[in-house]
Amino acid sequence: MSGDLDLPPRRPARNPRRPAAAGPRASGGRQGQKEATRKRVIEAARELFDTQGYQGTTIREIARHAGVSVGSVFTTFASKGEVLSQVMEERLDGLYAELDRVVPHLRGSTADKLRTLYAMLFAFEEPRTKLFLSHIAAAYDWTLPPGARPYGANQRLRDLLHEIVCKGMACGDVDPQTDVLAVVDLLVGTYAWTYHLVVTEGADARRLTEVMDQRIGLIADGFRPR
Template identity: 30%
Template sequence: MRVPSPSLAETVENVAPPRMNRRQAAKVRTRLKVLDAARALFAERGYDAATIRDIAKGAGMSTGAVFANFQDKAELFETVFSEEMEGLLNDMRTGAAGVEGRVTDRLTAALTAGYHRSLGHLPLMQAMIARSWFQPEDADQRSRAFVGPLVLWIQDLLQAAVGEGELRQDIDQTLLPRMIWDTFISNFRYAAYDGWGVEELTPHVRQQLDLILSSQMARQ
């Protein structure tokens, strides 16, 4: 009996990743140390007050070692931003997982999980929001690409609600997810300037979601 040949995907999956030599491993460790130090400093001071010199000091290495891995502070911050968006998406998914009920319940749980994550390092989120207004066009496009998966995930939640008959079939599946994301981001202003915590943000964002989606509900 002829045994079928493995598919390309199976072949790639079974190939062990190449082992790094000592130099490569050391470079990876250095890069991770720099990123950890930069993330901590950006979270403590924001973007402008964090310097390459202080980041290098926090990582326990020279500024030359930092520049060997990152072109400048902007690239370093962009990398931190990318990783933070990945973590935020994972936390939102976890927050919504297992939540039953209306789509507003799932979205509220997801956005609340996002606030739980981000309020612990509010200066970092403030820096990300501020930088989005003052960066070159190519950097802005990359930032939008980092945020894109979160908006698409919100879109998936809305599409699921359409499929379940909760939302109308003709909802704007491009505009609504973006509106919800923009609402989530705008509320950090209350945390920064009015001292709001999760206890205040959760009911507030729930009211906002109710208003945004009220006209999109399917008629029963």
């Protein structure tokens, strides 16, 4: 039959072997699996950093203890330092929430408030002192990627120290010419250095607090009004 016929275009045959597109349930399942892997990695890393230190722990060991592949670890974290950062963030989140509530109500001089804050920090870290030492050690790893947050990069601690010193300045307990940021840096550095006593003499939280109290006194001598 000649001539043009106005017929609908033919649809391509459907491939019965072609898998159906993943729906919301499949996507949710993958996300849940990824979150479960992340938690296993965090738990394994927490134990290893607390027993083997920062330098002694590898991504391969973390993966093995977590029961996952090395590739699975790198799917979520860019480096060992980033894993440690997440371990410490989850560990310290509750502590800093409590400190945010308590610090505004501390009484006494600025030095006394700082002593109370650090006594709480030492007491909190005592059960896992070696884990905290790993956190400090990571601060000197020059290969850390930008996503890692080692000791010293914790803005919440800095904010608490800044608040205490500024309140001291407002009430006349701190010299108004004081460089507050320099004092905060000094306190952060002194806290980390005090932990060397754990390595050299096996110091506990009580001993660390005593030494830190003395050092805070020396720092306070520098910022008292003249």
